[in-house]
Every structure is written in C-alpha cells, then in structure tokens.
Amino acid sequence: xxxxxxxxxxxxxxxxxxxxxxxxxxxxxxxxxxxxxxxxxxxxxxxxxxxxxxxxxxxxxxxxxxxxxxxxxxxxxxxxxxxxxxxxxxxxxxxxxxxxxxxxxxxxxxxxxxxxxxxxxxxxxxxxxxxxxxxxxxxxxxxxxxxxxxxxxxxxxxxxxxxxxxxxxxxxxxxxxxxxxxxxxxxxxxxxxxxxxxxxxxxxxxxxxxxxxxxxxxxxxxxxxxxxxxxxxxxxxxxxxxxxxxxxxxxxxxxxxxxxxxxxxxxxxxxxxxxxxxxxxxxxxxxxxxxxxxxxxxxxxxxxxxxxx
Numbered sequence: 001x002x003x004x005x006x007x008x009x010x011x012x013x014x015x016x017x018x019x020x021x022x023x024x025x026x027x028x029x030x031x032x033x034x035x036x037x038x039x040x041x042x043x044x045x046x047x048x049x050x051x052x053x054x055x056x057x058x059x060x061x062x063x064x065x066x067x068x069x070x071x072x073x074x075x076x077x078x079x080x081x082x083x084x085x086x087x088x089x090x091x092x093x094x095x096x097x098x099x100x101x102x103x104x105x106x107x108x109x110x111x112x113x114x115x116x117x118x119x120x121x122x123x124x125x126x127x128x129x130x131x132x133x134x135x136x137x138x139x140x141x142x143x144x145x146x147x148x149x150x151x152x153x154x155x156x157x158x159x160x161x162x163x164x165x166x167x168x169x170x171x172x173x174x175x176x177x178x179x180x181x182x183x184x185x186x187x188x189x190x191x192x193x194x195x196x197x198x199x200x201x202x203x204x205x206x207x208x209x210x211x212x213x214x215x216x217x218x219x220x221x222x223x224x225x226x227x228x229x230x231x232x233x234x235x236x237x238x239x240x241x242x243x244x245x246x247x248x249x250x251x252x253x254x255x256x257x258x259x260x261x262x263x264x265x266x267x268x269x270x271x272x273x274x275x276x277x278x279x280x281x282x283x284x285x286x287x288x289x290x291x292x293x294x295x296x297x298x299x300x301x302x303x304x305x306x307x308x309x
Contacts, residue, residue, distance in 0.1 A: 003114045004088040006095045007067070010118030013156040013201070014128070019116055020095055024061050027093060031059040032270070037202065038069040040276035043077050047084055050092045061093040063271075065202070070096070071103045085112035125155055132162055133175070140175040147180040154206075157194050167261050195224065196231040199280075200272065204309035211306055221298035222291060229284050236277040238269035 006023055010016040024031050032054060036046050046062065054060040064070075070081065088094060096109065126149060133140045148161055161184065165175050168183050191210055198207035214224065238251065246254070252262035287305055290296035 004090075004093055005085050005113035006093070007098065007110060007113045007115045008095060008118060009098045009101050009116065011099055012118065012121075013203075014159045015118045015121055015155075016097060017156075017159075019118060020061075020063060023095060024093065027061070028058045030057040031061050031093065032057045033061045033063065033267075034273075035063045035065055035271035036273065037066050037276060038064060038073070039066055039202075040279060041273050043070075043073055043081060045273075045275070047080060050084060050094060051089050053089075053091050059091055059093060061095060064094070064096045067096040067098040067109075068100055068103070070109065071105055082108060082112065085109065125149060125153065125158055128155060129158060129162055132159065133166075136166060138166055138169070138173050138175060141177060143177045144175050144180050147177065151184075154194070160194070160197070163264070167258065167264070170258070192219075192224065192227055196228050199228050199306070199309065200231070200235070200268075202309040204307050207306045207309060208303065211303070215299075221302045222288070225284065225288050225291070225302065229281070229288065232277060232281050232284060235268050235272055236274070236281060238265055239272060239274050239277060242266065242269045243274065 008016050008019050010019070020033070024033060034049070036049070038046065046064065049060070050062055070078070073081065085094075094113075096113070126145065129145060129148065130140075148158060148165075151158060151161055165179060165183060169175050169179060191214055195207060195210045195214065198210060211224070238246075241251065241254075248259060248262045248266045251257075251265050252259050255262070255265070257265075283305070287296070287301055291298045291301055
C-alpha cells in the first residue's frame, strides 16, 4: 500500500478500531501501534516520533485520537503538520481519528490522506458480536450471546466483554453460559470498569454518561475516583516496564496472569505515553486531595473533570 496517511471519521469506537486494524493489516506484521493525543503529547512530540525510525520493527502506526485539535494548533505548527502529510516518512503510518469534521480547513487534511467515513455504517450489536467471534475462530452459544447483550447497548463495551471472554477461553475457543456467570462482574461493577476505560480514552461524553448511571446506585465519588487512579497507576507502571524492555511474557510472569491477559496489558501500556499518563495522574491526585480536604465539592469537581477530558 502506497498511502501512509489516513483519516477515519466515526462515532462508534469499535468500528473505528476495526478500520484501524484493517489499515495496519496492509503493512508489515510487526508494525507497532501507538495512540497519541495532540492535547496531551503535543504536535512536536508526535511529529518527532513519525520522523524517527523504529528500531524494533519495520513500521510504526501512530493514531492521533483527537484530530479536532489539529485545527487549534498555532499557524506555524499547523503548516509543519501539513508539510509532513505531503511528505510522510516511509516507515510510519499516520491515522487521524475524527468525531466531528465541521471545520473550515478540514479539506486541507482530507486532500492529503485516504479518507474513511464510518458514520453511515449500521449493524446490530448481536450481528456484530456473532461475526466478531466467528472471525476470531470462537464458538458461542445463543444463551451466552444473549447474556452479553444484557450488559447494555454500547458496542464498544460489549466488544470489550467479548475480548475478556476470549482471553478466558483461549484454550477451548468456545464460550458457553457458565463462562459469562463465572467471569463477568455484575453490570454495576462492569460500568465502573467502563468508566475507567472512558477516562483513559479521554471520551468525556461517554465518561459522563456512565457516571450519571452510577450515581443512581449511590456509589461514592471518592470510591470511583480511587478506582480510576488505581487503573491509571497500573497502566503507568506497565508503560515504564515496557519502556525498560519488558515483553508480554515478562508481564504474564510478573503478574501471574495468562498470556492473553498480558497481551492487553501490553497494548494499554503502549497506547498511552508516559507523559500523558503522568499528567492525568497528577490531575486525579489533585482532585482526590481537594475532595478529601473539603476544598472541592465532590460531585461538582468530579463532573467538571469528566467533562474536561
């Protein structure tokens, strides 16, 4: 494939993830995927990574997760970015994600990349999940599938559940009703996990909607905040280990988990830069301190934080 720059316009995270895998699948199998944010990592760091060869693999794929922020760059940085798009590095793949394309200069970028509009793709959750299991060579009973669908209408959430089950049953490649009951948390606990994931992905709308659902269960703000901090700290620690040379096998041995689980731990670590994680942890610790000290009102402060992601 000659093209090196791609733009994906989509609302559904799962469909975007599928398209990313499809794009990267056209390049060498050792292509490393790295998520980057203009807001957190800065355009200078991103351009530096794009222009630096990866010594451990033949290609790298950098995913800019907040494409809308490109149009908030200063004029000189914006021109540098357009210059890169016009002359991309031969060893880098750039994929830019957009949830909104109503910007006056959007066509500047669109003319320099392969463009995919996923907003018109319609597929039911049950059909998507069935095809997802089949593509990965898994069998699932109708009852087990219906139990997964009970966890809500968010396709990304359901896909994460499917991935967790696939790791659990990697030895048999078959998922039945008892696996759902043995492995999955209650829908309430699952929503807490999804809140953590939304914060990690800086999806403010999704995080706030999940938070609103959780408040109906009278769960304390400090408890929710503690869960998010623990998750962020875990990813930060793993990112430091990966930067130090730890492999998937090393993580599996260190945490005494299966290789399937270690794979997703490795991906989480790679997809979040140390700089971004450190900044997020500092904000969370400051928020927690302010709430516990009493200088911040818990609900107002936590809601404001989620909406500012």
